Amino acid sequence: MAPITDKQLESAIADILRFGVVLAAIVVLIGALMYLHHPLVAPPDYSHFHAMPTELNTVAGVLHGVLRLDAKSVIQLGILFLIATPVVRVVFCIIGFTRQRDVLYIGVSTTVLIILTYSLFRGGR
Amino acid sequence: MNVLEFSSLLFGTSTFAGLLGALTGLGGGVVIVPALVLLFKVDIRYAIGASLVSVIATSSGAAVAYVREGLSNIRIGMFLEVATTAGALLGAYLTTKLSSHWIAIVFGVVLLYSAYPSFTKEPESLSASKPNALATKLKLNGSYAGSVSQERYSAQNVPVGFGIMFGAGTLSGLLGIGSGAIKVLAMDQGMKLPFKVSTTTSNFMIGVTAAASAGIYLFRGYIDPGIAMPVMLGVLIGSLVGARILVRSRVTTLKVLFSMVIIALGIEMIYSGLRGRI
Numbered sequence: 001m002a003p004i005t006d007k008q009l010e011s012a013i014a015d016i017l018r019f020g021v022v023l024a025a026i027v028v029l030i031g032a033l034m035y036l037h038h039p040l041v042a043p044p045d046y047s048h049f050h051a052m053p054t055e056l057n058t059v060a061g062v063l064h065g066v067l068r069l070d071a072k073s074v075i076q077l078g079i080l081f082l083i084a085t086p087v088v089r090v091v092f093c094i095i096g097f098t099r100q101r102d103v104l105y106i107g108v109s110t111t112v113l114i115i116l117t118y119s120l121f122r123g124g125r
Numbered sequence: 126m127n128v129l130e131f132s133s134l135l136f137g138t139s140t141f142a143g144l145l146g147a148l149t150g151l152g153g154g155v156v157i158v159p160a161l162v163l164l165f166k167v168d169i170r171y172a173i174g175a176s177l178v179s180v181i182a183t184s185s186g187a188a189v190a191y192v193r194e195g196l197s198n199i200r201i202g203m204f205l206e207v208a209t210t211a212g213a214l215l216g217a218y219l220t221t222k223l224s225s226h227w228i229a230i231v232f233g234v235v236l237l238y239s240a241y242p243s244f245t246k247e248p249e250s251l252s253a254s255k256p257n258a259l260a261t262k263l264k265l266n267g268s269y270a271g272s273v274s275q276e277r278y279s280a281q282n283v284p285v286g287f288g289i290m291f292g293a294g295t296l297s298g299l300l301g302i303g304s305g306a307i308k309v310l311a312m313d314q315g316m317k318l319p320f321k322v323s324t325t326t327s328n329f330m331i332g333v334t335a336a337a338s339a340g341i342y343l344f345r346g347y348i349d350p351g352i353a354m355p356v357m358l359g360v361l362i363g364s365l366v367g368a369r370i371l372v373r374s375r376v377t378t379l380k381v382l383f384s385m386v387i388i389a390l391g392i393e394m395i396y397s398g399l400r401g402r403i
């Protein structure tokens with residue numbers, strides 16, 4: 001792999017951030033249109049916190065819901081894309097620093113990725 | 126109220142919050158949480174869940190331009206993200222241990238603190254170019270296009286900055302905000318980095334910091350699609366419009382006016398928290 005300059009790395013990071021935000025916004029918007037397809041029902045009571053059905057709280061559950069064309073699951077999918085955007089950005093940094101043979105920052109970025117992965121996969125349990 | 130009216134009202138309020146957040150430079154999160162809690166009587170846990178999602182959207186959106194211009198320092202950002210993400214894990218954990226009264230009180234204090242700089246003169250730039258041994262070892266230096274020439278900078282007081290960043294991450298995870306004001310404090314005043322570099326690098330870090338607690342929020346059910354959807358879309362649009370206005374005009378008067386709104390929200394949050402109404 002050819003080494004890349006900081007400038008090229010910055011440009012790649014900007015591209016991935018824009019792609020992630022646009023994708024997430026489009027998916028949430030599609031979910032919103034599905035959600036508001038029945039506009040006259042009463043909204044749920046949000047004044048007290050109550051745990052949601054677990055299918056909206058896990059990646060697998062959301063994907064199942066999307067296959068059933070469940071509006072709330074489609075919104076959650078967009079939100080998952082959004083949460084994934086900074087994570088992918090860190091992966092891009094690791095690749096970039098690897099191509100620059102910057103051992104110190106490969107280590108730093110990997111540490112951040114481990115913390116993020118821990119939160120995403122072990123966080124709630 | 127039906128679901129369409131509820132979503133529309135939430136969307137409108139969020140757009141305004143995003144606008145306000147962009148114009149004051151505080152971010153949408155600090156406005157939308159009190160608005161949801163005080164106006165819509167939404168449980169604070171749903172409010173911080175929706176806010177955190179909108180924070181990732183706005184900071185990632187704004188970072189596109191800053192990173193491309195080479196203003197955000199990717200290495201400094203990455204290094205300090207070790208502290209902010211670890212802090213965010215702690216903060217997200219604390220949301221389950223603290224009652225919502227306490228979360229509201231801490232939130233109010235952070236609001237008051239965030240609004241404070243709008244009433245003081247812009248702090249002198251204390252940026253230093255003399256290389257610091259630890260910073261050099263960690264490659265925490267760089268340069269950016271200043272008004273006259275390319276200006277070089279090197280981070281100072283690295284452990285202090287790292288420590289403040291841990292605190293910023295904790296508050297971000299606890300309150301569902303970007304805590305940009307504290308991140309800027311850590312870099313600008315703590316590490317003596319140029320103000321421009323501090324604000325843009327802070328923005329760059331906010332998305333990753335928020336993502337660290339977002340996973341935990343999701344599993345706990347704090348991110349409800351019915352609230353997060355209008356809030357995310359509204360704050361995103363509001364902050365995009367706000368950024369445009371900011372480029373075209375100077376908004377000193379508006380800034381002071383909006384900061385008063387934020388102070389009022391802060392006092393109300395503390396008061397409601399103490400009275401046990403939140």
